[in-house]
Amino acid sequence: MNEQSKDVDPAKEELAYFIQKHLDRITINLSRVQALIRLADHYPNAPQELASRAKVILRAAVVFLHATLEDFLRYVGETYLPASSEELLNRVALVGTEDVPRPEKFFLGKLAQHRGKTVDQVITESVNAHLDRISFSDTTDISNLLEAAGIAVETIRPLYPRLSALMTRRHQIVHRADLVDVPGGERKATPIDAATVTEWAAAVKEFFAHVMAAKALQDIIPKLKRKHTPEKPNRADDDPPIHTEVR
Numbered sequence: 001m002n003e004q005s006k007d008v009d010p011a012k013e014e015l016a017y018f019i020q021k022h023l024d025r026i027t028i029n030l031s032r033v034q035a036l037i038r039l040a041d042h043y044p045n046a047p048q049e050l051a052s053r054a055k056v057i058l059r060a061a062v063v064f065l066h067a068t069l070e071d072f073l074r075y076v077g078e079t080y081l082p083a084s085s086e087e088l089l090n091r092v093a094l095v096g097t098e099d100v101p102r103p104e105k106f107f108l109g110k111l112a113q114h115r116g117k118t119v120d121q122v123i124t125e126s127v128n129a130h131l132d133r134i135s136f137s138d139t140t141d142i143s144n145l146l147e148a149a150g151i152a153v154e155t156i157r158p159l160y161p162r163l164s165a166l167m168t169r170r171h172q173i174v175h176r177a178d179l180v181d182v183p184g185g186e187r188k189a190t191p192i193d194a195a196t197v198t199e200w201a202a203a204v205k206e207f208f209a210h211v212m213a214a215k216a217l218q219d220i221i222p223k224l225k226r227k228h229t230p231e232k233p234n235r236a237d238d239d240p241p242i243h244t245e246v247r
Helices: 010-040 048-083 108-114 119-133 139-148 157-176 194-228
Strands: 179-181 187-189
Touching: 010 048, 010 194, 048 119, 048 139, 048 157, 048 194, 139 157, 157 179, 157 194
Parallel strands: none
Antiparallel strands: 179 187
8 A cells, every 4th residue: 555545535525436436427427418408509590490399498498407316316315225123124135026015025045046146236236226116206206215215314414496396397307298288278388498407507507516515514524533633641641740749
């Protein structure tokens, strides 16, 4: 081990890993969303047919923005859920037993496929498989994941109204083609504009920043403080030496 690696602070390494590992991915995904918004908003006074196509591009941006949010939430889960409590892990099915109705019910033979693996490896694989199967359709799902990962949600709740609007609209686009019933039996597309999608994108970006900051404040910064706080000397060390005169 070289001298530089000896000086690496594990708490700082954890902070850097959590931020940097996903930062590039976040940046790329958000830039793709912004590119779609700019493309749709490039011709504000376009003819009706072109304007209609621009709305379709905005709907695609909403779906991609929600996928970016889900991708980050899965990353948080993959990073922190494997180390969570027994109670929380009991909600996760053993990988390979997803067809069993209840996570706690499986035969011992199901473990045969995991021979040679450590317990940590099996837990991590099970958590990842669980996260791949679930979706985040409302802010309750977000809170449940963050709390399971040990992340306080108090500072994040103010973002929930915008995130909820994004998630609701994504559901309507994906499952109803963004069409709503109108009097007369017709179905029409719900209006959408670049300003609204831009606002949702800003909320997602703020959410990422808040989660990273919350994790740093809760877990990593306290570790750094504990490490760099000088230990108090023993009281015996503070007392002046006692000189005994021998007569």
